[in-house]
Amino acid sequence: MAPVWLFDLDNTLHNASHAIFPAIMANMNAYIARVLGDGTTPAGIDAVNAARTLYWKRYGATLLGLVKHHGVDAGHFLAETHEMDDLASMIRHEKGLGELLRRLPGRKVLLTNAPHRYSTMVLRHLGIQRHFAHHIAVESMRVHGQLRPKPSKLLLRKVMRHQRVTARRCILVEDTLANLRTAHALGMRTAWVTQYVKVGDAVATAHPAKRLTRPGWVDVKVQSVRHLPARLARLR
Numbered sequence: 533m534a535p536v537w538l539f540d541l542d543n544t545l546h547n548a549s550h551a552i553f554p555a556i557m558a559n560m561n562a563y564i565a566r567v568l569g570d571g572t573t574p575a576g577i578d579a580v581n582a583a584r585t586l587y588w589k590r591y592g593a594t595l596l597g598l599v600k601h602h603g604v605d606a607g608h609f610l611a612e613t614h615e616m617d618d619l620a621s622m623i624r625h626e627k628g629l630g631e632l633l634r635r636l637p638g639r640k641v642l643l644t645n646a647p648h649r650y651s652t653m654v655l656r657h658l659g660i661q662r663h664f665a666h667h668i669a670v671e672s673m674r675v676h677g678q679l680r681p682k683p684s685k686l687l688l689r690k691v692m693r694h695q696r697v698t699a700r701r702c703i704l705v706e707d708t709l710a711n712l713r714t715a716h717a718l719g720m721r722t723a724w725v726t727q728y729v730k731v732g733d734a735v736a737t738a739h740p741a742k743r744l745t746r747p748g749w750v751d752v753k754v755q756s757v758r759h760l761p762a763r764l765a766r767l768r
């Protein structure tokens with residue numbers, strides 16, 4: 533049976549840390565400052581940082597805390613924070629991604645916590661959209677009416693049901709360790725892409741002792757997705 537590949541987008545298929553994540557972070561801070569402010573004056577950066585960190589730690593995503601505690605509209609937040617003047621010029625990526633995806637046996641699904649509009653633009657720029665049978669963006673990550681982005685187990689189970697596939701046949705390809713850990717706990721194979729992981733990222737700081745050491749729940753650690761074909765045996 534051919535595997536079903538679940539591919540993350542940001543910092544897996546392109547380098548989002550170069551310019552995109554800093555821009556999103558700035559947009560996010562401005563948004564949170566407005567939400568926490570009194571309607572006229574935005575909140576200060578210390579209050580913004582505290583809220584962002586708290587919600588990220590507690591819910592795995594800042595957005596979920598803003599929705600839960602401040603009545604923020606998820607769609608509005610995602611649109612505002614992913615608004616960039618010239619996205620195309622900010623994207624950095626390797627060559628040969630299309631060829632790599634073509635060579636990997638099995639169906640590929642894009643599974644990104646980013647919004648649909650943004651991820652569609654990035655996919656188009658990378659020229660790889662035709663290689664994906666499905667594109668699951670954060671707006672579609674609802675289970676029983678609740679937003680459940682990665683690393684939600686409810687989400688991954690829903691994806692498996694929709695794809696009509698068992699966990700054993702799924703391979704999650706990601707830069708974020710927390711997402712790989714959940715996938716592994718459900719019985720999926722896991723591939724960790726490390727070239728865009730930066731020391732100091734939320735990803736790395738959540739596991740400081742294990743920074744770039746392969747944890748037990750990671751089957752394959754590769755610098756680039758282009759190294760996946762050589763490691764197929766360990767993922768089957």
Ligand SMILES: [Mg+2]
Pocket residue numbers: 540541542543544706707708
């Ligand atoms: Mg990522």
